Amino acid sequence: MRAARQVWSGVYNLVLGLVTVFKHLGHKAITLQYPDERMPMFERSRGVVVLLSDPETGKLNCTACMVCARICPVYAIDLERSEEPDPETKKRYPVKFEIDNTTCAFCGLCEEACNFDAIKLTGKYEFSVYDQKTLLYDRDFLQELGRDVPYEKKKKPLPKAKAAPKADPTSPKPEEPASPKPEESPEESPGEDKPEA
Numbered sequence: 001m002r003a004a005r006q007v008w009s010g011v012y013n014l015v016l017g018l019v020t021v022f023k024h025l026g027h028k029a030i031t032l033q034y035p036d037e038r039m040p041m042f043e044r045s046r047g048v049v050v051l052l053s054d055p056e057t058g059k060l061n062c063t064a065c066m067v068c069a070r071i072c073p074v075y076a077i078d079l080e081r082s083e084e085p086d087p088e089t090k091k092r093y094p095v096k097f098e099i100d101n102t103t104c105a106f107c108g109l110c111e112e113a114c115n116f117d118a119i120k121l122t123g124k125y126e127f128s129v130y131d132q133k134t135l136l137y138d139r140d141f142l143q144e145l146g147r148d149v150p151y152e153k154k155k156k157p158l159p160k161a162k163a164a165p166k167a168d169p170t171s172p173k174p175e176e177p178a179s180p181k182p183e184e185s186p187e188e189s190p191g192e193d194k195p196e197a
């Protein structure tokens, strides 16, 4: 009985495999001859993190505000701010900016939090190495990686001002507080006799 079940299972799987093969015979192949051919990455794919620069000045957009380092859940970002602002841009800049790709989770929180369009997750990949120490990317390498990444200003909508609640015409008007009466002086109060001199 057990042998018959095994034979049946083998035949069933063989037929199933053949059906799958014949179903795809007329379809266009979707495999790529990597590395000669590469799949174009999607707009929102989360690959290696890079630093963006202003194409006009060539300088980093980063103002070393530390927000990305604080929001990073795995403490993969290590940066130090310059003591003085850049004389040209009048902004602070990072004298040190390192991302540890051995711990980066490619979560995208740093990009979301940055208010200066300075850090971005790209569709770049193929960064396999033999020595994991080389996965610690420094500022200059991160900037070079981001040089060919399109510079897009994120259009962040301004927070809408809350409209004041409209007054309900059917609701009763709040009563105005009665104005206090001027205190009557004891000399002028009626019905009281003035003390005799």
Ligand code: SF4
Binding pocket: 061, 062, 063, 064, 065, 066, 067, 068, 069, 079, 113, 114, 115, 116, 117, 118, 119
């Ligand atoms: S990358 Fe953005 S969030 Fe991070 S320090 Fe620079 S400006 Fe601030």
Ligand code: SF4
Binding pocket: 049, 071, 072, 073, 074, 075, 076, 077, 099, 103, 104, 105, 106, 107, 108, 109, 110, 111, 121
């Ligand atoms: S992608 Fe996520 S884990 Fe990686 S550096 Fe940015 S915040 Fe940290």
